[in-house]
Amino acid sequence: MRHCSVQVRGLLTREELDRYNALMEVGHFLETQNRYDLVYPVQKEIDILILPAIERLKEKSRQRDRDTEAYLAQKAEGSRDDRFEFDDEEDE
Numbered sequence: 001m002r003h004c005s006v007q008v009r010g011l012l013t014r015e016e017l018d019r020y021n022a023l024m025e026v027g028h029f030l031e032t033q034n035r036y037d038l039v040y041p042v043q044k045e046i047d048i049l050i051l052p053a054i055e056r057l058k059e060k061s062r063q064r065d066r067d068t069e070a071y072l073a074q075k076a077e078g079s080r081d082d083r084f085e086f087d088d089e090e091d092e
Contacts, residue, residue, distance in 0.1 A: 001027035001043060004050045011053040011060075020049055 001024055003009075012020060027042040 001031065001039065001046075004046070004053075007057055008050055008053045011056045012050070016049060016053065020046060023049070 003024070004020075009017065009020070023042055023046050027039050027046070030036070030039045030042065
């Protein structure tokens with residue numbers, strides 16, 4: 001059985017996490033019984049279950065990128081304002 005990443009598990013809802021853990025237990029049990037023919041569908045179900053959490057992780061990343069872009073734009077605007085203030089002082 002393949003586990004999903006810690007970041008993805010952290011974004012699972014309580015219900016999704018409970019289901020994920022139950023499916024992992026079933027999958028591990030099937031592996032100990034050498035029933036790999038049944039492990040495959042369980043793994044597929046886990047893969048489908050974690051898709052919403054993966055999307056939430058991607059959205060967090062996109063939001064962080066937008067926040068960084070806004071911060072850098074604000075810093076650039078602030079440095080332009082500072083430059084104009086210095087130019088005004090030199091004119092006096």
